Amino acid sequence: MNRNIYFIFLSSITLxxxxxxxxxxxxxxxxxxxxxxxxxxxxxxxxxxxRSTEAxxxxxxxxxxxxxxxxxxxxxxxxxxxxxxxxTPINNISNIILLVALFFKIGIAPFHFWFPEVINxxxxxxxxxxxxxxxxxxxxxxxxxxxxxNNNIILFCSILSIIIGAWNGLNQTQTRKIMAFxxxxxxxxxxxxxxxxxxxxxIMFFIYILINSSIFINFIINNTINIANSNKNNLINPxxxxxxxxxxxxxxxxxxxxxxxNKILSINTIIINNSILLTIPLIIGSLISLFFYLRISFNISxxxxxxxxxxxxxxRNSINNNINSILNIFSTSGIIILPLLLFIF
Amino acid sequence: MSIFxxxxxxxxxxxxxxxxxxxxxxxxxxxxxxxxSCFLLSKIGISxxxxxxxxxxxxxxxxxxxxxxxxxxxxxxxxxNINEITILSIIFxxxxxxxxxxxxxxxxxxxxxxxxxxxIEGSSYIFHYSMAPFFILSxxxxxxxxxxxxxxxxxxxxxxxRA
Numbered sequence: 001m002n003r004n005i006y007f008i009f010l011s012s013i014t015l016x017x018x019x020x021x022x023x024x025x026x027x028x029x030x031x032x033x034x035x036x037x038x039x040x041x042x043x044x045x046x047x048x049x050x051r052s053t054e055a056x057x058x059x060x061x062x063x064x065x066x067x068x069x070x071x072x073x074x075x076x077x078x079x080x081x082x083x084x085x086x087x088t089p090i091n092n093i094s095n096i097i098l099l100v101a102l103f104f105k106i107g108i109a110p111f112h113f114w115f116p117e118v119i120n121x122x123x124x125x126x127x128x129x130x131x132x133x134x135x136x137x138x139x140x141x142x143x144x145x146x147x148x149x150n151n152n153i154i155l156f157c158s159i160l161s162i163i164i165g166a167w168n169g170l171n172q173t174q175t176r177k178i179m180a181f182x183x184x185x186x187x188x189x190x191x192x193x194x195x196x197x198x199x200x201x202x203i204m205f206f207i208y209i210l211i212n213s214s215i216f217i218n219f220i221i222n223n224t225i226n227i228a229n230s231n232k233n234n235l236i237n238p239x240x241x242x243x244x245x246x247x248x249x250x251x252x253x254x255x256x257x258x259x260x261x262n263k264i265l266s267i268n269t270i271i272i273n274n275s276i277l278l279t280i281p282l283i284i285g286s287l288i289s290l291f292f293y294l295r296i297s298f299n300i301s302x303x304x305x306x307x308x309x310x311x312x313x314x315x316r317n318s319i320n321n322n323i324n325s326i327l328n329i330f331s332t333s334g335i336i337i338l339p340l341l342l343f344i345f
Numbered sequence: 346m347s348i349f350x351x352x353x354x355x356x357x358x359x360x361x362x363x364x365x366x367x368x369x370x371x372x373x374x375x376x377x378x379x380x381x382s383c384f385l386l387s388k389i390g391i392s393x394x395x396x397x398x399x400x401x402x403x404x405x406x407x408x409x410x411x412x413x414x415x416x417x418x419x420x421x422x423x424x425x426n427i428n429e430i431t432i433l434s435i436i437f438x439x440x441x442x443x444x445x446x447x448x449x450x451x452x453x454x455x456x457x458x459x460x461x462x463x464x465i466e467g468s469s470y471i472f473h474y475s476m477a478p479f480f481i482l483s484x485x486x487x488x489x490x491x492x493x494x495x496x497x498x499x500x501x502x503x504x505x506x507r508a
Binding site: 001009017019027034035038045076093 | 490
């Protein structure tokens with residue numbers, strides 16, 4: 001694609017998200033979401049294979065239906081209330097349909113079926129954009145109107161998505177699908193925490209985006225599309241192997257790493273609000289998802305996959321020669337800034 | 346309430362126009378659209394316009410349309426997708442029934458004025474002092490849609506935009 005057009009589409013994606021974040025008016029939110037959807041479709045179609053075409057069609061249909069549902073639900077709400085602002089109470093029908101449409105956009109179960117297929121069909125860079133940036137606008141809209149939404153649907157869908165994200169990721173070998181299911185899992189954690197404390201939910205979202213971007217960029221560097229491909233790091237770039245393992249375990253939520261911030265803040269918030277029984281499915285889902293992160297980590301360094309007899313060992317790599325240094329360091333030792341995050345948000 | 350129902354039949358008729366494969370069902374949709382528009386106009390108070398609309402639109406233009414679509418030929422004509430249309434109509438009907446049951450019909454139709462049907466009272470403070478950002482953004486989204494569509498259908502010889 002022409003570089004100028006690519007730049008226009010990239011900046012339109014950011015414009016759409018920022019427009020949807022910064023408006024009090026339902027119509028402008030819809031416009032922002034539509035700009036976002038339309039301008040990412042040519043980016044997905046940039047790779048000229050049929051999987052990308054199929055992924056782009058699925059993505060467009062799902063997001064367009066969700067945006068139409070948002071518009072319809074908000075118009076019914078405006079008809080009943082008389083106010084176009086987003087901080088007014090929402091009546092029952094608009095509540096359900098708006099929440100369902102926003103869950104379609106994020107990829108929360110049971111509306112998640114498009115998500116692994118779209119991420120697996122597009123390239124790793126587009127998968128990064130879809131799984132991190134495209135979730136900002138709908139998640140922030142949910143957090144902004146959380147006081148007017150129906151709590152039961154949020155609870156049910158979040159718990160279901162934590163368990164589905166964990167369970168469905170067990171049988172996957174394609175790393176993009178594993179990341180898609182881990183994304184469903186994490187968005188479940190974030191949405192369920194937003195019922196209790198929205199600032200904590202924003203901290204978790206921020207940490208999740210950084211760790212997820214770190215893993216995707218690690219995969220992009222080595223073109224790791226399945227678990228077998230992840231093993232070539234061991235010979236070519238051992239430093240990248242070590243950092244990928246640590247960031248994967250951080251995504252799983254192991255304690256001294258940054259991903260533990262998500263789990264500890266969420267469980268702390270839920271326990272403070274006396275919903276202790278809620279933490280049981282959360283922890284179970286987290287454990288199951290930790291298993292498939294461990295499986296990738298194990299396959300990176302602990303075994304030797306069959307390979308060609310001629311391979312090139314890079315003798316000149318060092319830990320400083322990595323484009324992903326900042327995100328990797330943050331994803332492994334960023335837990336030190338937890339008090340700062342609690343102060344800022 | 347009756348204006349709302351007439352609007353529902355308008356929507357249904359226009360959906361029938363663009364969703365049916367055969368042009369005869371589209372013409373049926375146009376008939377439904379024109380008859381419901383006549384009802385709407387009479388409800389508002391301009392029944393003369395309804396009469397003129399029915400005579401000219403349905404009695405003139407639709408006859409010509411049906412005649413010309415009866416003359417044109419398709420090599421493999423598809424008769425109808427009545428199953429899809431039925432399912433869509435049922436979904437549409439359920440949606441409108443849910444809407445009708447969940448709304449407060451008390452204060453909506455007091456007089457039969459045109460200003461009550463199309464009033465946007467309270468909408469002058471939607472944007473705080475100007476509608477300019479709204480217009481600029483609408484223009485921008487149209488530009489982005491144009492660029493995206495031209496980019497997607499680039500290099501294909503069998504797309505709708507043949508340049």
